Amino acid sequence: MSRRLRPAVVLAAVLALPGISGGAGPVRPAAGWKPLDPPAVAGSLSPNLSLAGGEVTLTWLEPLVDPKGRQTHRLRVSRLSGGRWSAPATAAAGPDFFANWADFPGLIQSPDGALLVFWLARTTGGGDYDYAVHLARSTDGGRTWKPAGVLHDDGIPAEHGFVAWVPEGKSVRAFWLDGRETKSGGAMTLRTATVTDKAGASERLDARICDCCQTDAAVAADGPVVVYRDRSDDEIRDISIIRRTAAGWSRPARVHADEWKIPGCPVNGPAVAAAGRKVAVAWFTGAPPGAQVQVAFSEDGGARFGAPVRIDAGKPLGRVDVALAPDGSAVVSWLELLEGGRAAVRLRRVRNGKAGEPVEIARTGSARASGFPRLLLAGDRLHLSWVEDGDAARLHAGSLPLASIP
Numbered sequence: 001m002s003r004r005l006r007p008a009v010v011l012a013a014v015l016a017l018p019g020i021s022g023g024a025g026p027v028r029p030a031a032g033w034k035p036l037d038p039p040a041v042a043g044s045l046s047p048n049l050s051l052a053g054g055e056v057t058l059t060w061l062e063p064l065v066d067p068k069g070r071q072t073h074r075l076r077v078s079r080l081s082g083g084r085w086s087a088p089a090t091a092a093a094g095p096d097f098f099a100n101w102a103d104f105p106g107l108i109q110s111p112d113g114a115l116l117v118f119w120l121a122r123t124t125g126g127g128d129y130d131y132a133v134h135l136a137r138s139t140d141g142g143r144t145w146k147p148a149g150v151l152h153d154d155g156i157p158a159e160h161g162f163v164a165w166v167p168e169g170k171s172v173r174a175f176w177l178d179g180r181e182t183k184s185g186g187a188m189t190l191r192t193a194t195v196t197d198k199a200g201a202s203e204r205l206d207a208r209i210c211d212c213c214q215t216d217a218a219v220a221a222d223g224p225v226v227v228y229r230d231r232s233d234d235e236i237r238d239i240s241i242i243r244r245t246a247a248g249w250s251r252p253a254r255v256h257a258d259e260w261k262i263p264g265c266p267v268n269g270p271a272v273a274a275a276g277r278k279v280a281v282a283w284f285t286g287a288p289p290g291a292q293v294q295v296a297f298s299e300d301g302g303a304r305f306g307a308p309v310r311i312d313a314g315k316p317l318g319r320v321d322v323a324l325a326p327d328g329s330a331v332v333s334w335l336e337l338l339e340g341g342r343a344a345v346r347l348r349r350v351r352n353g354k355a356g357e358p359v360e361i362a363r364t365g366s367a368r369a370s371g372f373p374r375l376l377l378a379g380d381r382l383h384l385s386w387v388e389d390g391d392a393a394r395l396h397a398g399s400l401p402l403a404s405i406p
Contacts, residue, residue, distance in 0.1 A: 027313070027346065027360040035398040038078055038085050038385070044395050045369075046104035047385040049376040052115055053141065056080040056378050058385060059091075059107045059117065060395055061099050073097040075105050075119045077142050080383075091136050091145045096121045098131040101368045102214065102267050103161040110172045114139050116195060118151060118163050118174075126157035133160050133176060137197060149198045152191065154180040159188070162269065164217035166224050171196045173244075175215050175226045178202070190215070190228055190242075206230065206252050210237050214269030214372070220301040221277045222246065227255065227270045229283075235261050239270045239283045243302045255296055256308050260287035266318075267368075271332075273324035277301045280330040282311070284318025291316050293334045295350055309355055311348050312336060317366055321375035323382060327351070331382060331405055333361075333375040341366050345373050345386050349405040356406040362396060365389035377402065 038047070038058050047060045058080070061073045074093035079086045091107075098120035105119040115138040123130040133151035138144060151174055152160050159179035165172050171194040178191040187208040194200045210229035217226045223244030230240035230252060237260055240252040255270075270283035279298040285291070293316045294308035315337040323331045329351040335343045343366040348358045361384055364370040369389035376383045382405070385397040 027344070027358050030347070030359050030361050030400050031404040033361065033398055033400045035396070036080070036083070036085065037394070037396050037398075039088055040076065040395040043393055044076075045099060045101065045371060045387060045393060047371070047374060047387065047395050047397070048104050048106050049374045049383055049385055050107045050109075051376065051378060052079065052107065052109040056376060056383050057107055057142070058085070058397060059105050061097065061105065061119075063099075064093075066095060070095045073099045075117060077107060077117065079142065089142055089145070091117045091138070091142070092119055092134065092147075094121060096124075098122050098161075101371050102212065104372070106163060106165070108165050108167070108172055110196070111167050111170050112196075115142050116148070116165075116172060117145070120161050123157040129159045129179075130157040131159060131161065133163055135195065135199065148195075151176060151193065151195070151199045152178060152180075153193070153199070153202050154178070156180045156183055158183050159211075162212065162214050164215040164226060165195070166217045166219050168194065168219070168224055173217070173224050174199070175205070175217055175228075177209065177212070177215065177228075178204075181207075187231070190226070192226070205242050205249055206240070208233075211265040212267050213265055216270060216272045218272045218274035218279070220274040220279055222301050225272060225274060225279060225302045227272045227281050227283075229265075229269055230254070235263055237262055237266070238285070239281065241272075241281065241302050250303075253303075255281050255283070255305050256294070258285040258287040260285050262286065268318040271320050271322040273322050273330065274302070275324050275326075278324065278328055280322055280324050281305070282320045282322040282330070282332045282334075284316060284320055284334070290314075291318075293318060293320055293332065295322065295330055295332050297330070306353070309350050309353060311350070311355060313346075313358060317343055319372045321373065323375050323377035325349075325377065325402055331375070331377070331402070333373050333384065335364075335366070335370070335373065337366055338363070343370060345384065347375075347382070347405055359405055361398075362386065362388070369393055
């Protein structure tokens, strides 16, 4: 397995690219922004947004000390109802949690109405990056949770994580980075399985991918699509897509040939959204001539993509998310580097191949502790969550009208 690039190394590499330096011009503030911070304690991390029962749901990791005095974490779940966050429920807790700035837990509602969550826990006797993806299930709207085993079926102490999932038929289709083959000299792979009350047998979709970039998935007209950072034999790490069709899984195909050659994982994965045959993919690249956040559209379910549209203002850190609006436009969120080591959480909308004016939501740090802002479209409002890093990191959330994004 190739080494990870430390976040400081990645940032230094981005700043060294031609034309890239700290600082950015004025950006309009968000119109109609309604802040609504979740009931999370200081030091919480890894927020993630989803829809469950038609309500916006937030998951996050919260630090605590157990009765034995051990530092541990718990996975918390809260719903936004009537303009207020519900009292958080604990889906799981334990001293073996793998609490990570980039590999965050998630929640999904399965077609049978049950809720599923996943989180990461270190494998007993394993190394620093040997961890498993654990599952829990709730049949009472998230008030109580029961363990549902692990996502993968290998039983090998190795890295497993960076999960994305979508509803499929009567179950949930999950995708993840699987390190089982790295223990015998192979590469990180992309695998998939369905989950009902527990996970089924897994299937390998790509035999060599980037080691620690997030995956993302959506449901297009023909079935699920998954996007991820691929890895060629000569270390080109561009974004690929795999589609589920009537004929089965497609072969991996690049969304765009950035030709980013990098010797380690940049920890900066893509995002995807789909509606019918329209698919939008957003991603970060550090390929020459300089770092960029881009979005590209497909009109045939992800089989072919048009030329990408640049989103950033010239100093991107990436950490993207994307939402697809009913009119076919896409809203992309990302972090833009500012002077003094700060960063801005920004949104930008692309219609008919043209990017509108960027909108700034908040400011945070540029270090890894600021995590990955999450974006969700629910009805006519965009919801965001992010981490404000500092001595005691705080989770923030809020929403604004989709119509306020030009």
